[in-house]
Amino acid sequence: MVQFPIYLDNNATTPLDPRVLEAMLPYFTNKFGNAASRNHAFGWDAEEAVDYAREQIAAIVNANPKEIIFTSGATESNNLAIKGVAEMYAAKGNHIITVNTEHKAVLDACRHLEKQGLKVTYLEPAGDGLIDLKELENAITDKTILVTIMYGNNEIGVVQPIREISAIAKKHGVLFHTDATQAVGKIPVDVIADGIDIMSFSAHKMYGPKGVGALFVRRKNPRVKVTAQIDGGGHERGMRSGTLNVPGIVGFGKACEICRLEMTEEAARLSKMRDQLEKELLTLEESYVNGNVAHRLPHVSNISFKFVEGEGLMMKVKNIAVSSGSACTSASLEPSYVLKNLGLDDELAHSSLRFGLGRFTTQEEIDYAIDYVKKAVTDLRELSPLWEMFKDGIDLKSVVWQDH
């Protein structure tokens, strides 16, 4: 029995795994101590729980537990990484390289630094979302202190060539940060093999709670430091002050452990359903996958349906919870900047849907979603004068539109 709406927006957030909730509960009630309280058992219990979680979290990315800094989430981690490196390594240089399809937390942190006089290079990916490694290498100058490029993209799921990127950064003595929020827990991420110096990730994208994330900060080869952006009691090796969110951290740890043990099987199950969904929806004429399909997270598919309008499409598919490239709820008509930066025109960017499958997605739900979306697109095309013109062989680009 399928329950509506069907949740297919697991790139936005994931539901909490019941096993995670169970692990967290005692730390809201009788084990409520402050992990920084050194003088009594309440504090010791909390500290022990945090230490254990730190090991679970480090294990999923092959880090040392001491290299894990707890934060409130990936947005804070990205801010701490980028602003913290800029401040710590200001004497070394003032140039950062990133990509224009990064998450806003990265792009806006970079813009903030630009206002303070730093130089930022925004690489432009190819139409499939992958960056050009030569362009990256050419962008590095003797003033470059940081390359920040995401592991897997949140809108299209494209996975960048992380090992090649880190090798280039290392060759030039530049630190490499990656926003791995969408990747950790979904695909194998190994900070040593991948050559990552700093990495952001978050619990709520991997069936853990919201409000807790981590920044991996490498301790040797090289030893990396970031300047704290929040001052206070000097928690987290002085890089992030503030009383630790013990229940959140315990949940994050449990979530990592489950993902580490179940990832391979889960990825295979999800990619099979994702591929089926995608293959079926692409049987609709004039539908296109956005982003490279060979280098992609296993649970994501982003598809544009030409000649249907994004907001109407979202209204038509109300039984499934998905994201759209259309900024339909805001007054702005600007569609997804990620899709636009891949070179999609506004129409195709507006008429895209992002399907994000997850641990609790069932085959029945996918079967339903396939028929449901097919019907929605077909119905809207029956209503669309553009579809009729297209079918009549009229080149829409040649039409003089009465613009508003």
Added chain:
Amino acid sequence: MAYSEKVIDHFNNPKNVGTLDKSKKNVGTGLVGAPECGDVMRLQIQVNEESGLIEDAKFKTFGCGSAIASSSLATEWLKGKTVDQALEIDNMEIVEELALPPVKIHCSVLAEDAIKTAINDYRVKQGLEPIKMNEHH
């Protein structure tokens, strides 16, 4: 966004979807909007040359729920009216009937423009002067 029940009803069960033969002398066609703006409406009227009444009206719309509902409603209102009566339809009546929020008023403006453009197309075919379009925007 919260849509009114009337918008949802027109969206789910649009009235008078279709295409009239635009080459006919008694059919007027109005195509307004632009794909990159996210709204394109095509509204057509067919006038009974004996009675002077609009005997049929059809639409197709590429756009959001409010745009589809506005054009669906417009075709309902057009049927049975004379061309002169049809010219009286004001976008604010559509706004009121569908309870459109301020960000969706442009959908009603587009529907009014589509009506007037269709009427002008009809008038020109009949050898009449086109009426002047309102400048809403």
